[in-house]
Amino acid sequence: MNCEEVMELMQRHIDGDLNAEETSRMLDHVGHCPDCAAMLQRLTNLSRGLEQLPRVVPPYSLVDAILPQLGDWETEAAGAEAAEEQVVTAPRARRAARKRSEWIGRLAGVGAIAAVVLLLLIGGPNFLPMGSADRSKEAGSDLNNDRITTKMAGDNGSPAASSSGANMGDRSVTTDSPVTFGASTSPEDEPSASTKKDVGTNPGDPTSPHPDRNAAASPSASGDQTVEPRASADAQEKGPHVPSTNPVTPPPTAMIMQQPPDEEVLSPDGQWRAVILEGLFQLFRTDDGTLAYESPSNGGKRSGIVWKEDSSAVTYTYVDADGNKSFRYVDVSELKEKPAP
Amino acid sequence: MVEPALIKAAQAGDREALVSLLREIEHQVYRTAYYLLNHEQDALDAAQEALIRIYTKIGSYEEKAQFRTWVQRIVTNICIDKFRRKRPSVSIDEHELVFQARDNVEGEVLSAYAAEEIREAIGKLPEHHRTVVVLRYLQDFSYNEIADSLGLPLNTVKSYLFRARQQLQVLLHDYQKGGVRG
Numbered sequence: 141m142n143c144e145e146v147m148e149l150m151q152r153h154i155d156g157d158l159n160a161e162e163t164s165r166m167l168d169h170v171g172h173c174p175d176c177a178a179m180l181q182r183l184t185n186l187s188r189g190l191e192q193l194p195r196v197v198p199p200y201s202l203v204d205a206i207l208p209q210l211g212d213w214e215t216e217a218a219g220a221e222a223a224e225e226q227v228v229t230a231p232r233a234r235r236a237a238r239k240r241s242e243w244i245g246r247l248a249g250v251g252a253i254a255a256v257v258l259l260l261l262i263g264g265p266n267f268l269p270m271g272s273a274d275r276s277k278e279a280g281s282d283l284n285n286d287r288i289t290t291k292m293a294g295d296n297g298s299p300a301a302s303s304s305g306a307n308m309g310d311r312s313v314t315t316d317s318p319v320t321f322g323a324s325t326s327p328e329d330e331p332s333a334s335t336k337k338d339v340g341t342n343p344g345d346p347t348s349p350h351p352d353r354n355a356a357a358s359p360s361a362s363g364d365q366t367v368e369p370r371a372s373a374d375a376q377e378k379g380p381h382v383p384s385t386n387p388v389t390p391p392p393t394a395m396i397m398q399q400p401p402d403e404e405v406l407s408p409d410g411q412w413r414a415v416i417l418e419g420l421f422q423l424f425r426t427d428d429g430t431l432a433y434e435s436p437s438n439g440g441k442r443s444g445i446v447w448k449e450d451s452s453a454v455t456y457t458y459v460d461a462d463g464n465k466s467f468r469y470v471d472v473s474e475l476k477e478k479p480a481p
Numbered sequence: 482m483v484e485p486a487l488i489k490a491a492q493a494g495d496r497e498a499l500v501s502l503l504r505e506i507e508h509q510v511y512r513t514a515y516y517l518l519n520h521e522q523d524a525l526d527a528a529q530e531a532l533i534r535i536y537t538k539i540g541s542y543e544e545k546a547q548f549r550t551w552v553q554r555i556v557t558n559i560c561i562d563k564f565r566r567k568r569p570s571v572s573i574d575e576h577e578l579v580f581q582a583r584d585n586v587e588g589e590v591l592s593a594y595a596a597e598e599i600r601e602a603i604g605k606l607p608e609h610h611r612t613v614v615v616l617r618y619l620q621d622f623s624y625n626e627i628a629d630s631l632g633l634p635l636n637t638v639k640s641y642l643f644r645a646r647q648q649l650q651v652l653l654h655d656y657q658k659g660g661v662r663g
Contacts, residue, residue, distance in 0.1 A: 186650050190617075194596060195619075202510075417641075
């Protein structure tokens with residue numbers, strides 16, 4: 141088994157995709173190949189680092205932010221999907237507004253309050269929409285609490301925070317190791333909760349601006365300066381979040397696996413992207429990125445992508461396992477491959 | 482995990498169910514957008530756009546697909562579209578995350594790469610590689626779930642993921658060798 145094959149095994153190993161036999165084959169090789177052992181260590185470290193990336197949360201509730209828009213949608217959404225574009229753009233005057241307050245009224249809880257708070261925060265009191273007085277009344281004393289929270293968030297310099305309710309003590313890991321933008325509270329999504337009274341209990345010190353960042357980002361030549369901030373940056377990365385799925389592997393060191401670069405050629409009209417990746421020819425639609433066509437994986441080598449000027453077809457060179465060279469032709473209207481005419 | 486009953490109710494036109502459902506997926510949608518776009522404001526915009534699209538398209542969701550892969554398909558499409566349009570200006574430095582320092586010496590030994598280095602490196606990957614990595618690690622998707630989300634063949638998903646990890650590993654290794662970490 142050569143190192144390249146082992147690379148694939150190591151990659152799959154990291155995803156927990158190997159059976160016992162494959163694992164022992166991999167470990168056999170790694171045991172006597174220092175390069176692969178090093179690579180395995182690096183991939184394992186990388187994978188662990190990826191698993192520990194902070195589970196960022198938005199600085200305010202996105203659903204609350206779009207609720208008013210969703211209200212506008214309501215009248216249309218039930219009916220034709222075709223009306224979609226219209227709805228996005230056109231704020232429907234009274235009819236929609238009335239409907240909206242009806243159903244927001246039904247929600248009655250956090251959502252409505254948060255919507256009001258959001259509007260207050262963004263636009264100030266003058267921005268209150270029609271009917272919001274009623275909603276405020278409904279909201280009752282909760283609103284006062286929310287106001288307090290809002291103010292706190294505002295004072296900490298996070299302009300867009302809506303902070304609907306600020307209940308912080310929930311399941312999210314981000315509570316332990318808050319990764320927030322600025323100091324806003326980040327309400328977890330709690331769909332059915334109707335009242336949230338424990339306000340203003342943001343436990344983590346609202347994180348200060350980024351003193352460490354600056355130092356780390358501009359490492360100066362003088363040793364002391366860089367070492368300190370780096371070290372603390374290292375400490376910062378440790379989220380408590382360690383997803384469980386992937387097994388962890390030991391041994392260490394280095395090997396460079398440089399793969400040949402992909403070919404990637406856009407069609408002249410920009411609608412297609414032809415790619416050669418690891419021996420396969422692939423054709424993607426650029427508008428939605430979907431794979432429209434992929435060559436059969438029958439070995440051999442592919443290269444030399446060339447588009448027809450009118451973007452109707454693409455050709456490339458295929459050399460099969462026996463070294464026979466041919467030109468292949470893919471018509472984008474058929475998405476089939478054939479020998480070049 | 483979103484309850485199937487909630488999805489059904491939302492599809493049947495129960496607006497409260499639909500809003501509840503959106504609240505349940507809000508964070509996962511944002512997380513993907515954040516790591517794909519590497520830019521807070523763009524991620525907020527994209528995530529909201531995705532939620533609105535989910536709101537309007539909920540009727541077209543079919544049970545044969547997993548709900549969360551359907552959701553991720555929507556948000557990744559929006560993000561890919563966004564970063565194609567404004568790639569050159571995508572910045573990771575404008576809105577830095579603030580990381581809470583943690584005294585965890587053991588963790589420091591265990592994890593060789595800093596989150597921010599990784600995030601920057603992810604930003605350098607080609608879009609499909611980046612998407613596959615984000616779904617794998619920020620959504621904990623399996624190969625199959627990634628394939629379903631992106632409409633890619635399984636083998637392509639694997640080769641993107643493997644290649645992405647190799648590229649990341651080279652980028653991060655170079656970074657370390659560059660002496661930045663002392």
